Amino acid sequence: MDFLRNLPDAAVLTDREALEPYLRDESHVRGSLPLAVVRPRSAAALKELVRLAKAEGFGLVPRGAGTGKAGGCVPTARTVVVDFSAWPGDLRVSPQDLCLSAPASAPLREVKAAAEAQGLFYPPDPNSWESCALGGTLATNAGGPNACKYGVTRHWVLSVEALLEDGDLHTFGISSLKANAGPALGQLLVGSEGLFGFIVGATLRLTPLPREFATLLLPVTRWEDLLDLPGRLCGAGYLPSAFEFFDPAVLAELRAHGPEEARRLPGEALAVLEFDDRGCTSEAFLGGLMDLLGPVAEGLEIASSERQRQGIWAVRRMTSAFLKERHPKKVSEDIVVPRSRLREFFAGLERLDLSSVSYGHLGDGNLHVNLLAAGETEPALLERQLMDLFRLTLSLGGTLSGEHGIGLAKRDAFLALSDPGQIRALRALKQALDPSGIFNPGKVI
CATH class of the missing domain: 3.30.465.10 (Uridine Diphospho-n-acetylenolpyruvylglucosamine Reductase; domain 3)
Known part of the structure; x- marks a missing residue:
């Protein structure tokens, strides 16, 4: 890469072994080998990099820690990865x-x-x-x-x-x-x-900073009992700072193969609720919450110490890594449906018969639907399965991504299923702001 040789205030990597780690993020997507990786350390480096990209006809792909889940930071053909890990600045x-x-x-x-x-x-x-x-x-x-x-x-x-x-x-x-x-x-x-x-x-x-937390572990004997609960809580004026869930299939995986603390998880399905309002640990607050939950709260456990609270969250936080380790070729989607349509969504998901497991953010309808057998599924069939999942989501007023983005992983579905007016507007903005097409080419639109 002779044209990058004199780039100021930057480290330039061109050795294939050094470039290999940049081919992937935390998604199932694998990118193309980049022309180089640049770690800029000043505005001068970025200015020259932009000039060279336009003059030499290559694209620029941004990268941070590489923890994205949609292939947004993996390189496409004829691109240079811009690694911002050494970018200066103070907190x-x-x-x-x-x-x-x-x-x-x-x-x-x-x-x-x-x-x-x-x-x-x-x-x-x-x-x-x-x-x-x-x-x-x-x-x-x-x-x-x-x-x-x-x-x-x-x-x-x-x-x-x-x-x-x-x-x-x-x-x-x-x-x-x-x-x-x-x-x-x-x-x-x-x-x-x-x-x-x-x-x-x-x-x-x-x-x-919140100073008070009520952290609840809520097992249910009937999975369906969880699905109306986010809407009921919000409708009654209880807004959790978090409402996470494990469906029966995820719990079965955790109990059979997870760490010791996960194997003891109760219920057919399970939720973690946390409140951080002032007074949320008072008898009045918790008593009103119990009245609202009714029979669903029969097996409820409330963390009595910060250690117990952190233990509950540790199991929730490790779920994604656990499933990835058990099923390295799985595909995880992060679709969103309105709280009021959760029951309809899971009824539709059952009809699709995708052999999926689900967990995530039930309180805001952001669901991590995992197709564990994706690596062994014929690509055309997997594509149909994902499109069926996305169409179900959109039919209920939802969207293809709540927090992971579109990147490369969902680009085809995004282009096929989005309102054409939305795509035209995005492309018009892209043309206006990046007429040379150098910024993260091939992603999203």
Whole structure:
């Protein structure tokens, strides 16, 4: 790659052995071997990289920690991976402004810890929160269990600093809630998977750290009893900070092959509910909740200590990694249906007979439907199965992804099933913001 030889303030990798790890993320997608991997350390490096990409006709693929689940950061043909792991910048918390500024390279765990050290809270908590980078969560609009109450990453972004097609860094937004001088262009970049430009840093909104938690383990003897519960809770004014679930098939896997603590999980199906409202551990709050749950609460367990709380969450957090280890070629989708349509969705899923297992964020309808036998399924049949799943989801007013994004993994389905007007609008934006087509080519649209 002679044209990258004199790139300023950057490390350039071209050896095949060094490039191999960049072919995959945490999805089932495998990319093409990139021309090179560049680790920029300054705005000058990015500006020159953009100039070279346009002059030499190659694309740029952004990458953080590589924990994405939709193939959004894997290279396509004739691309250079831009690895932001060495991108400079400091974490800065402003308690007065209830915000935090950080570079895209900052590990999310450090972002959350920096806020917590000031008695503040940054809620987005994808399952990979201990290993992912902030930039990837911004690019994919990551969620997690806390989205049930607090929403996804987009709801916590005040401003972004981004590399655009002119090669310069631009800031969109301010470090305050109210900014109404025209459309919120920063929000256009959040969740765009690098289609329009690359986010290199952001200012994030914070909120006071919750001081009280009621963490409940709710086993049910009838799986169907869980499906109406999110809507009932919300309708009665109880909004959990998290409402996670394991369907009977996931529980069977965990009990048969999981770690010791998972083998003791009770119920035909199981939910983890957490509340963080002030007073949520009081007799009045819990008594009202028990009255609402009624007979469903018969086997309810309430964590009596922080250690018990963390033990409950440890089992939930390890579920994805456990299934991946047991079924390395599985395909995991993260579809969303409205809370009020959950029962219809699972009835439809049973009719599809996909041999799937499901777990995830029941409280906001974001369901991780796993096809464990995908690796042994004939590709054309697997494609039909996934399209059936997506059509069922859309028929109930849902969407193809709640937190993982589209990337390469869902691109064909997204193009086939989306409103044509949506695709035209996205392509028009792409043409306007990236006329040379250098940013993350081949993804989403």
